[in-house]
Amino acid sequence: MSGNENGGAIGETAKAVAELAKSVPIYQDAIQPAAKEAGKSLHLVTRAVNAALTPVEGLVWGVERIRDFVRERVAAKLENVPPEEVQQPKPHIAVPAIEALRYTGAESELSELYANLLATSMDKATAYRAHPGFVDMIKNMSPDEAKLMRFLATSGNQPLVNIKLVVNDQGHFRITHRHISLIGIKAGCQYPPLAANYLDNLVRLGLIAIPERYLTRDEVYTEIEEFPQIKQIREDLGKQQGCRVEIDRLSVELTDLGKQFIRACVIDKAAQERS
Numbered sequence: 001m002s003g004n005e006n007g008g009a010i011g012e013t014a015k016a017v018a019e020l021a022k023s024v025p026i027y028q029d030a031i032q033p034a035a036k037e038a039g040k041s042l043h044l045v046t047r048a049v050n051a052a053l054t055p056v057e058g059l060v061w062g063v064e065r066i067r068d069f070v071r072e073r074v075a076a077k078l079e080n081v082p083p084e085e086v087q088q089p090k091p092h093i094a095v096p097a098i099e100a101l102r103y104t105g106a107e108s109e110l111s112e113l114y115a116n117l118l119a120t121s122m123d124k125a126t127a128y129r130a131h132p133g134f135v136d137m138i139k140n141m142s143p144d145e146a147k148l149m150r151f152l153a154t155s156g157n158q159p160l161v162n163i164k165l166v167v168n169d170q171g172h173f174r175i176t177h178r179h180i181s182l183i184g185i186k187a188g189c190q191y192p193p194l195a196a197n198y199l200d201n202l203v204r205l206g207l208i209a210i211p212e213r214y215l216t217r218d219e220v221y222t223e224i225e226e227f228p229q230i231k232q233i234r235e236d237l238g239k240q241q242g243c244r245v246e247i248d249r250l251s252v253e254l255t256d257l258g259k260q261f262i263r264a265c266v267i268d269k270a271a272q273e274r275s
Helices: 003-059 063-077 091-104 108-122 133-139 143-155 192-204 218-225 228-238 256-266
Strands: 158-166 173-180 244-254
Touching: 063 091, 063 108, 091 108, 091 133, 108 133, 108 143, 108 256, 133 256, 143 192, 143 256, 158 218, 158 228, 173 192, 173 228, 173 244, 218 228, 218 244, 228 244, 244 256
Parallel strands: none
Antiparallel strands: 158 173, 158 244
């Protein structure tokens, strides 16, 4: 290829680049409205996030607030304990419990559990009940689950049912609704429909068990089975051709660990006998 040919090729390339450069501003103008709108949307989202998180920042307790909580709530739970019987709590219980209060102190259902646990660990007569694993258990509980534990502490074992649809003469079935109960309503949970999930979590934590046995009083199950929403579910399922609806009766029980947790964390320390 001659020098003139080389020069011509380079010149054509330069012209192409120049033309491309000229077209770029046109493209930018085309996308600017969308970019501006995206920017506005991002700004609005950022403002919404900031507005949502600002109150949360105020819920994180500082050292002084935790100190006030310990002096007021924990001290009140030890008012019936002789001063000489109050001991320094074990660090592997007190330190993580106090640290957890930074983030859960504003949740009264959970902070009350920590207050009882700290008070239990500071009484020489009851410190043996304060298992170090209880701190993490409370960390893994929602306020509604704390309400369930409080309800079980005062009301004992509770009835549950599974609703199953038997699909053929051989008895094959599928469970359509699992661990149905009125526990969430009776315990005053904020979200009663999530009670079955709450129970699953408490089983996972080892605080309760759901064995395949039922309570002897028929009326406690009738109350569930005749509850309007449950009756409607049974009626709707019963409309499926060739199928029938059956109810399996179960119960929820506290484990031994759950009973220890209740004595250490759930029942007000000031209301218990020292033993």
